[in-house]
Amino acid sequence: MWKTFDYKSKKPGKKGEVLNKDIYRCGFCSGRGFAPSKKSTQCPACLGAGTIKVKSPAVICAYCNGTGKSHPNPDLTCIVCRGSGVVRVGTSKVEVCPTCQGRGREKGGNLPCLTCRGIGVVV
Numbered sequence: 001m002w003k004t005f006d007y008k009s010k011k012p013g014k015k016g017e018v019l020n021k022d023i024y025r026c027g028f029c030s031g032r033g034f035a036p037s038k039k040s041t042q043c044p045a046c047l048g049a050g051t052i053k054v055k056s057p058a059v060i061c062a063y064c065n066g067t068g069k070s071h072p073n074p075d076l077t078c079i080v081c082r083g084s085g086v087v088r089v090g091t092s093k094v095e096v097c098p099t100c101q102g103r104g105r106e107k108g109g110n111l112p113c114l115t116c117r118g119i120g121v122v123v
Ligand SMILES: [Zn+2]
Pocket: 026, 027, 028, 029, 030, 031, 032, 033, 034, 043, 044, 045, 046, 047, 048, 049, 050, 051
């Protein structure tokens, strides 16, 4: 369920795990470089590169679970991570958000959690 998009190892990561890479596979296009539903359209998140740079430390975006896609419209990029699937947190001292328990969503809704702004962890 909870995956990192570690470009090299592609190992699954843990929920709320702090990541220390600088380059990740683009979540929105899964590294293909094209928008998910339109093969002729350049991916708006990575601009066609297939990878994205996020300064470490970072976490997988809880709101989209690293997919980079918006809810309920998967043709749009996630409003929290802007499609990358990974969000920079600036510190490795993070804790699972007490409000959403790391889900990144408001209870019973589709809006990003106000406490963690959708990333699932607080610093
Ligand atoms: Zn992309």
